[in-house]
Amino acid sequence: MKSMTTAARTSLPLSAIGQRASLPAVAALIKTALENPRLLSLAAGFTDNSTLPKAEFLAAAQALAARTGDPEYLNYGTTAGRPGLRRILAERLKYWEPTLPADTLDARFFITTGSQQALYIAVQSLCDPGDIVLVDRPSYFAFLEIVTGLGARPKSLPYDESGRLQIDELRKMLGELKRTGEIARVKAIYLVSYFSNPSGRSLSESDKAALGRTLAEEGVIVPIIEDAAYRELYFDTPHPARSVLTLPEWNEFPKLYAATLTKPFSTGAKVGFSYCSDETWLKQMLAIKGPHDFGSANYNQALFEEILGAGGFEKHIPKVRQGYKAKMLALHEALIAEGLRDLGWQWDIPGGGMYLWLRAPANIDTGMHGEFCKACVQEGVLYVPGDMCFGDNPARNYIRASYGVLTPDQLREAAKRLVRVAKRFAR
Amino acid sequence: MKSMTTAARTSLPLSAIGQRASLPAVAALIKTALENPRLLSLAAGFTDNSTLPKAEFLAAAQALAARTGDPEYLNYGTTAGRPGLRRILAERLKYWEPTLPADTLDARFFITTGSQQALYIAVQSLCDPGDIVLVDRPSYFAFLEIVTGLGARPKSLPYDESGRLQIDELRKMLGELKRTGEIARVKAIYLVSYFSNPSGRSLSESDKAALGRTLAEEGVIVPIIEDAAYRELYFDTPHPARSVLTLPEWNEFPKLYAATLTKPFSTGAKVGFSYCSDETWLKQMLAIKGPHDFGSANYNQALFEEILGAGGFEKHIPKVRQGYKAKMLALHEALIAEGLRDLGWQWDIPGGGMYLWLRAPANIDTGMHGEFCKACVQEGVLYVPGDMCFGDNPARNYIRASYGVLTPDQLREAAKRLVRVAKRFAR
Incomplete structure (x- = not known):
C-alpha cells in the first residue's frame, strides 16, 4: 500500500x-x-x-410528502435501521439465497451509510493493531486502507493469475502461519466475490466452497466478511454462486454479508445493508455503530422503503x-x-x-x-x-x-x- | 457510566x-x-x-429534480462534502462569529453524518486507550460513550451546581494531574457550550475565556472540541458568548467547532458540519473519515444546499x-x-x-x-x-x-x- x-x-x-x-x-x-x-x-x-434514477427519487419524495400523519421519516430512526426497510431487504435476500432460514431474518439486518461503513465497523469490531485479515488477490483497495488504518495487516489468499484459488498454496500458507504462531493473529477473511473491485471477477461456487472447507479443516474458523456490493450489477445473468451465507462449507463461520442499495442505483444516497449470521457479533457491531452516528439517515432509508415498495428499484x-x-x-x-x-x-x-x-x-x-x-x-x-x-x-x-x-x-x-x-x- | x-x-x-x-x-x-x-x-x-419541515424537503427534492443536466446529486460526493454547501455554511458561521478570518473559511469545513460522526472521528484522531478528555459536568452521555468505547477516559471539569466553572478547583485539578504525571494523557477538551445536553445551560463568555486562559497558563494546550449542536435552537435570543473559534484566550489551541443542520431542523437527514482551525488535524480527520464512508450522503447535502439557498431554513x-x-x-x-x-x-x-x-x-x-x-x-x-x-x-x-x-x-x-x-x- x-x-x-x-x-x-x-x-x-x-x-x-x-x-x-x-x-x-x-x-x-x-x-x-x-x-x-x-x-x-x-x-x-x-x-x-x-x-x-432521478424520476424514482422524486416520486419517492413526493410519496413521502403525501403521507398523512407526522413526517416521522424526518425524525431520528434507530441504530439498526428502519424495520420496514429491513423486512423488504430480508425478502430480497431470500430471493438470492432461498435456503436462508426465514425466522428473524430481518432482525439480522442493519443499515449503514453505504456498505463501506459496515466494512469499517466489522474490521473495527474484530481487529486490534497487528492482527491479520486474509483477502483476495487482488483486493478492494479501500478495504485494505480500512485494515491498515486500524493498524492491522491484510494478507493475500493465493490466487493464480486467472483468478482461481490455489488450495495447495493455501494449505502451505496456513501451515507457515501456524509455524510462526501468526495464525492466532488471523481475525477475519474478506472476499469480494461477485464482479469484484478491482478484478471484475466472481469467485466460483466450487472455489468458495473449497476455501471454507480448507479453512475449517485447518481449524482457521474466523469471521468471514463477504462483500456483495456488485452482486446485483450483473450484465446479463447473475453470477450463479451461492453466498457464504448458505454454502454448507461455511456453516461454522460467523458470517457478515455486506451489500448496498446505492452502489448499483444512486451512490449519492448511501444506503448499505448487512446481514450478520452471528448474534453476538451483530450486537457488538451495532454497539460500535451507535457512537459512530446513532444510525444512518432515516430519510434515505424511508426513500428506499418507498422506491423498493413501489417496484421502482427492480424496474429501473x-x-x-x-x-x-x-x-x-x-x-x-x-x-x-x-x-x-x-x-x-x-x-x-x-x-x-x-x-x-x-x-x-x-x-x-x-x-x-x-x-x-x-x-x-x-x-x-x-x-x-x-x-x-x-x-x-x-x-x-x-x-x-x-x-x-x-x-x-x-x-x-x-x-x-x-x-x-x-x-x-x-x- | x-x-x-x-x-x-x-x-x-x-x-x-x-x-x-x-x-x-x-x-x-x-x-x-x-x-x-x-x-x-x-x-x-x-x-x-x-x-x-415536510414542505421544505419536498420543495428541495422537486427543485433538484427540475435541474437540467446530470443529476450529480445522486452520484458520489467528496469526503469533505459539497463545496457549495460548505460555502453557504462558511457564510453562516461568519454571521455567528464575525471576526473569523474569511480566507479559505470553506476549506476548513467538512460535512459529517450528523455532528455525532464528527465527535467520533475527533476523539478517534486524538485519543489512544488510557488517554483523558476533559468534559463539562454534567456532559453529553453519548460523547462519554464515544470516549469510553475507544478506551479513553472522560474527566469532569469542576463546575458548581449552578453551572459556573470553578477556576480555583480547575487549577487544583490540573496541579494534581501534573503531580501524578497524568497531565500528559490529557488529549482534548470537550464543551457543549450552548443550551447543553443534558443541562440546558450555556457557558458564559467570561467562563469560557477563563477556561482557555487558565489552561494556557497551566501549559495544557490541547485540542478543544466545541459542540454547538443546539446553538441555533434558542427560544428568544441567541446565547451571546462567542465560540472558542474567536475568543482570544483560545488562540493557541487547535479548535474543532462541531455543529449540525439537522438537530434543529430534521434529524432524519443527518447533515452535520464542522469547522477545524488546525490544518493538520483537519487533514487527519478527513483521512480517518475516508475509510469510514468516503463522505456522507451527497443527496442530503444537495437537499440542504437547496433549502439553505432558497431561504427555507431561516424561514422555518x-x-x-x-x-x-x-x-x-x-x-x-x-x-x-x-x-x-x-x-x-x-x-x-x-x-x-x-x-x-x-x-x-x-x-x-x-x-x-x-x-x-x-x-x-x-x-x-x-x-x-x-x-x-x-x-x-x-x-x-x-x-x-x-x-x-x-x-x-x-x-x-x-x-x-x-x-x-x-x-x-x-x-
Whole structure:
C-alpha cells in the first residue's frame, strides 16, 4: 500500500490511528483529475450519471410528502435501521439465497451509510493493531486502507493469475502461519466475490466452497466478511454462486454479508445493508455503530422503503445494467481496436461490475510513481494503479480501469490515450 | 457510566473495541418504551414531529429534480462534502462569529453524518486507550460513550451546581494531574457550550475565556472540541458568548467547532458540519473519515444546499424555536403545578435546547437501577437518569427530561406521572 501523504510534524497529540491516517492514494488521483479538466478518469469509482434514477427519487419524495400523519421519516430512526426497510431487504435476500432460514431474518439486518461503513465497523469490531485479515488477490483497495488504518495487516489468499484459488498454496500458507504462531493473529477473511473491485471477477461456487472447507479443516474458523456490493450489477445473468451465507462449507463461520442499495442505483444516497449470521457479533457491531452516528439517515432509508415498495428499484435497475454493459463493451472494444492486446496486454471480459483489470506485460511498471502513470497523466488519462490493490507483495503491472462515470465516447477517447502511452512503452 | 449489556462469551475474536462496545444505556430505555406504548418518554432525544419541515424537503427534492443536466446529486460526493454547501455554511458561521478570518473559511469545513460522526472521528484522531478528555459536568452521555468505547477516559471539569466553572478547583485539578504525571494523557477538551445536553445551560463568555486562559497558563494546550449542536435552537435570543473559534484566550489551541443542520431542523437527514482551525488535524480527520464512508450522503447535502439557498431554513426555524419553547414551558409549568418544586426539586429555565435538568433532593437516587426509576416506568414515564451524564463521580439525584418528542398534552401527563412518583419518594 502506498500512501500519498504523511502526517506533518505537529504539536497535535494525534492518536496512533490519527497518526497512521493518510488520505487514500485515490484522493491524490482525483485531485489531479480535478486540476486538469481535460483529463479523462478511468480511476474514480464514480458511477454512471446517465442512468441515475432521478424520476424514482422524486416520486419517492413526493410519496413521502403525501403521507398523512407526522413526517416521522424526518425524525431520528434507530441504530439498526428502519424495520420496514429491513423486512423488504430480508425478502430480497431470500430471493438470492432461498435456503436462508426465514425466522428473524430481518432482525439480522442493519443499515449503514453505504456498505463501506459496515466494512469499517466489522474490521473495527474484530481487529486490534497487528492482527491479520486474509483477502483476495487482488483486493478492494479501500478495504485494505480500512485494515491498515486500524493498524492491522491484510494478507493475500493465493490466487493464480486467472483468478482461481490455489488450495495447495493455501494449505502451505496456513501451515507457515501456524509455524510462526501468526495464525492466532488471523481475525477475519474478506472476499469480494461477485464482479469484484478491482478484478471484475466472481469467485466460483466450487472455489468458495473449497476455501471454507480448507479453512475449517485447518481449524482457521474466523469471521468471514463477504462483500456483495456488485452482486446485483450483473450484465446479463447473475453470477450463479451461492453466498457464504448458505454454502454448507461455511456453516461454522460467523458470517457478515455486506451489500448496498446505492452502489448499483444512486451512490449519492448511501444506503448499505448487512446481514450478520452471528448474534453476538451483530450486537457488538451495532454497539460500535451507535457512537459512530446513532444510525444512518432515516430519510434515505424511508426513500428506499418507498422506491423498493413501489417496484421502482427492480424496474429501473435493468437500465443501469444495460448502461454499464454498453460502457464496458465500449472500453473493451476500443482497447482492442487501438491495439492494446497486440502489445501483449491481457484482460477478461467481466460479467458485471464497473472495472476492467488490465494486465500489462511484466516489464511495464504501471504503479503510482512509475513513468507509465506519469505519461498517462500527461496524455490526459487517469487510472487506478494496480499495485494499490494487493494486500501484500503487490504486482506492478496491473491497471484498474473503471468505466463507471465516463460516457461511451469518453471511454473510447480514454482508450486511445492509454494505448498511445502503452505503445510508447512497448519493447 | 453504566452499560446495560456486556459481550456474551463467544468464540468470536473480538477486538478490544469490539469487546468494550456496549449498547448505549439509553437503548435499553428506548426498548422499554417501545415495549410499553402507554409509556411517555422524556428520555429519548427524538425531536418534535409537529415542526418537521415536510414542505421544505419536498420543495428541495422537486427543485433538484427540475435541474437540467446530470443529476450529480445522486452520484458520489467528496469526503469533505459539497463545496457549495460548505460555502453557504462558511457564510453562516461568519454571521455567528464575525471576526473569523474569511480566507479559505470553506476549506476548513467538512460535512459529517450528523455532528455525532464528527465527535467520533475527533476523539478517534486524538485519543489512544488510557488517554483523558476533559468534559463539562454534567456532559453529553453519548460523547462519554464515544470516549469510553475507544478506551479513553472522560474527566469532569469542576463546575458548581449552578453551572459556573470553578477556576480555583480547575487549577487544583490540573496541579494534581501534573503531580501524578497524568497531565500528559490529557488529549482534548470537550464543551457543549450552548443550551447543553443534558443541562440546558450555556457557558458564559467570561467562563469560557477563563477556561482557555487558565489552561494556557497551566501549559495544557490541547485540542478543544466545541459542540454547538443546539446553538441555533434558542427560544428568544441567541446565547451571546462567542465560540472558542474567536475568543482570544483560545488562540493557541487547535479548535474543532462541531455543529449540525439537522438537530434543529430534521434529524432524519443527518447533515452535520464542522469547522477545524488546525490544518493538520483537519487533514487527519478527513483521512480517518475516508475509510469510514468516503463522505456522507451527497443527496442530503444537495437537499440542504437547496433549502439553505432558497431561504427555507431561516424561514422555518423560528417555528421550531417557538415549538420547543412552548413545550419547554408546558413541561416546566406542569412540574410546578403538580408540586415538584414544593418537594425540594430544583431546575433552571433554559433559554434553548431540548432538556430540563431536574435536581432531586440529595437523598433520592434517580439512577438507572434505583427504585425511583423503576417506579417511574411502572407509573408510565421514562427519563434519562442523570448519573449517565457525568464523566466521573456521578451525582445520583439528577434527571434529564427531554421535551423533544412529546406533545404539550403528553408532557403535562408525563409531568403528572413523574410528580406522583416524586411525592411517594419525598421524606
